[in-house]
Amino acid sequence: MSNILIIIEHQNGILNPDSFGLLNAGIQLSRSIGADIHVSIIGQNLDTLSQEVSIKGVHTIHTTPANQPYNHDLYIPIITSLHAELNPIFTLSLHTSTGTDYAPAISSLLDIPLLPDITRFDYTEQIEAVCEMYSSKLCVKISSTSPAILTIRPGSWSNDHSPGDVIINPFVHVIDEKSFNFKVKKHEESPPGEIDISEADLLLSVGRGIGEESNLELIFSTAESIGATVSSSRPIVDRGWLPKDRQVGQSGKKVSPSIYLAVGISGAVQHLAGIKDSQVIISINKDPLAPIFDISHYGIVGDLFEILPALAKEFS
Numbered sequence: 001m002s003n004i005l006i007i008i009e010h011q012n013g014i015l016n017p018d019s020f021g022l023l024n025a026g027i028q029l030s031r032s033i034g035a036d037i038h039v040s041i042i043g044q045n046l047d048t049l050s051q052e053v054s055i056k057g058v059h060t061i062h063t064t065p066a067n068q069p070y071n072h073d074l075y076i077p078i079i080t081s082l083h084a085e086l087n088p089i090f091t092l093s094l095h096t097s098t099g100t101d102y103a104p105a106i107s108s109l110l111d112i113p114l115l116p117d118i119t120r121f122d123y124t125e126q127i128e129a130v131c132e133m134y135s136s137k138l139c140v141k142i143s144s145t146s147p148a149i150l151t152i153r154p155g156s157w158s159n160d161h162s163p164g165d166v167i168i169n170p171f172v173h174v175i176d177e178k179s180f181n182f183k184v185k186k187h188e189e190s191p192p193g194e195i196d197i198s199e200a201d202l203l204l205s206v207g208r209g210i211g212e213e214s215n216l217e218l219i220f221s222t223a224e225s226i227g228a229t230v231s232s233s234r235p236i237v238d239r240g241w242l243p244k245d246r247q248v249g250q251s252g253k254k255v256s257p258s259i260y261l262a263v264g265i266s267g268a269v270q271h272l273a274g275i276k277d278s279q280v281i282i283s284i285n286k287d288p289l290a291p292i293f294d295i296s297h298y299g300i301v302g303d304l305f306e307i308l309p310a311l312a313k314e315f316s
């Protein structure tokens with residue numbers, strides 16, 4: 001029986017819930033190949049994490065204790081030695097800042113192909129995987145020989161799971177901290193902001209289409225007129241125009257308002273991951289082909305600088 005190795009993601013012992021989607025991607029692959037699913041968990045809180053990911057379809061969980069947060073130099077030797085022991089046909093991790101940190105290094109060290117940011121795949125005689133590029137404007141199909149490493153885009157597989165009967169195997173690895181090139185001292189959570197966008201009933205969300213920071217004035221005045229809370233896409237936060245707690249999406253907050261009004265937002269998959277539970281999505285974008293329109297209930301093709309003042313006037 002061949003093996004599939006899956007690296008579970010957690011932060012200081014708290015499971016990243018997208019790990020279940022990652023496991024389901026591996027389980028789908030194992031059914032096509034007839035492989036056993038082996039899971040690696042490295043770090044702290046291993047008993048709880050093992051219990052959480054003991055789901056149907058998983059064969060063995062390999063636990064390696066380490067009394068410190070994620071570190072590239074910690075993960076690489078553990079994963080490569082587990083890889084040498086299991087000789088997996090495929091190794092899967094999440095396509096997150098952590099997964100994209102260690103997976104390319106493993107691929108390079110073991111000299112096996114890396115298939116990044118995968119959203120779906122088929123397996124017949126070899127794997128045919130799909131990744132999306134340029135804010136999902138382009139789908140690229142990649143076929144690869146095995147063994148290979150896949151990083152799986154969070155949210156691409158369902159997180160549904162049911163409890164299973166799983167073997168727990170302590171995978172002991174002597175950690176030589178002296179060989180580490182750098183140390184992660186601590187992870188700091190952003191301080192909680194005054195606004196909780198996940199509680200808002202009406203969100204006016206602004207994206208890069210706003211052009212300049214000074215144009216936020218129009219956004220806030222329109223939001224006030226219509227009684228909305230202001231949220232944003234990631235580039236607005238990355239530029240420091242709004243605080244992180246206003247960011248919607250995969251690496252921001254998931255929201256579920258009655259109305260989500262997206263203004264100058266293209267609709268990249270990482271943004272859409274945060275707005276799927278909105279009851280009604282209304283979008284304003286000057287590009288009629290913007291992907292945000294594909295999931296909008298109502299769409300206005302036009303210039304936000306003309307439409308927002310007209311909207312505010314209507315409500316004042």
Ligand SMILES: Cc1cc2nc3c(=O)[nH]c(=O)nc-3n(C[C@H](O)[C@H](O)[C@H](O)COP(=O)(O)OP(=O)(O)OC[C@H]3O[C@@H](n4cnc5c(N)ncnc54)[C@H](O)[C@@H]3O)c2cc1C
Binds near residue numbers: 095206264266267
């Ligand atoms: C690991 C990872 C995590 C990520 N997490 C997130 C996340 O949590 N949230 C998130 O949002 N993104 C996230 N991203 C980034 C994401 O891929 C996109 O780059 C981002 O969502 C694009 O933001 P945007 O739509 O504001 O900008 P753009 O894609 O640049 O779109 C701007 C839109 O504005 C429109 N526009 C321009 N001018 C006007 C005008 N005058 N009137 C009307 N429309 C106009 C344009 O037609 C365009 O569609 C993540 C990316 C990665 C790799």
